[in-house]
Amino acid sequence: METKTVKAYGTKAVDKPLEKINIERRALQPHDVEFDILYCGICHSDLHQIKNDFGHTAFPIVPGHEIVGRVTRVGNQVTRFKVGELAAVGCIIDSCQKCDSCHEGLEQFCEQFPTFSFNSPDKYLGGVTFGGFSETYVCEDKYVLHVPESLDLAAAAPLLCAGITVYSPLKHWNAGPGKKVGVLGIGGLGHLAIKIAKAMGAEVTVFTTSQSKVEDAKRLGADHAVLSTDAEQMKTYTGKLNFIIDTVSAKHDINSYLNLLKHDGTVVLVGLPPEPLQVGAFNVVVGRKSFAGSNIGGIAETQEMLDFCAEHNITADIELINVDQVNEAFVRLEKGDVKYRFVIDMTSLKN
Ligand code: NAP
Ligand code: ZN
């Protein structure tokens, strides 16, 4: 297939820093949208993948799955997008569209496995897909989202993964008025979980290992903030919460959070610690509690989330960086030293 060479930022091996590389984008297909990438967020999943935490990273890898930009070309069958409009892509760029999950709008659970925006088998070009740390993106229009023009574009980019990953379980487990919701870990996902759960009407308590974030939590909208390393503070929340969203990226003790649930409450894991987490039998049996998981969200729900965020004026708190600061950003992300999401100005790749 004819291809177009574009600039990107990626790495060829697990122990190598990211650097400027060239990649190929496919020739525009009848249903494809091509857009110039303006901003791309940095998710902890990008960090897990470049470190090969899950053991399935294909190198060279170009990360980035919180992608926003402006449409430059559309295929002749495309009706949903016009040249010059805003466009966004999150994690999913293809799925079978035949299975029950796809029919239910749950493309993230496609029985044939969805194609992800990076590090996923590329059915057009072979090899793997390359993500948003690049100049342009090409993708079937069905998987491209409309970004409301009212949102700050750089600060909206993290909604494409962090936003939908917390919106979907908050909605599924009915976070809303009368519900006491806990948010565990205040990083990219966690700080958006605070804003979205508040906008849904829930009472929000955050649990953080960082004293500076305890102080910042109320500014983000939380009703209460707890330093999770302080056993006395933790004890006062025993049996108090209906639902906890756990965004922690590393191994941690899940049982101490199950203890904070009321009967019939749920801890939902969205964080992806590479090591297994141990759940004590009594921590779920007593109180009929659930320990669940959730993975991003479907395409229609992602659009719904973007529209919800526009209505409630929700975007991420970001540190905007140039592409040559990416390696430093990953080092800081690993340490939890970002308030609260790095976003790359992708136009800096042109320099
Ligand atoms: P992040 O910005 O790095 O935030 C993670 C937060 O977890 C940190 O800021 C820190 O918060 C807390 N934390 C980190 N290490 C910890 C430890 N050892 N013990 C206790 N708390 C710790 O990461 P993110 O981008 O929000 O992503 C979070 C996780 O979700 C990652 O594993 C990512 O891969 C995963 N993820 C999953 C999905 C999905 O669909 N399921 C989608 C996107 C991301 P405090 O400083 O407040 O303690
Ligand atoms: Zn992500």
Ligand code: ZN
């Ligand atoms: Zn499917």
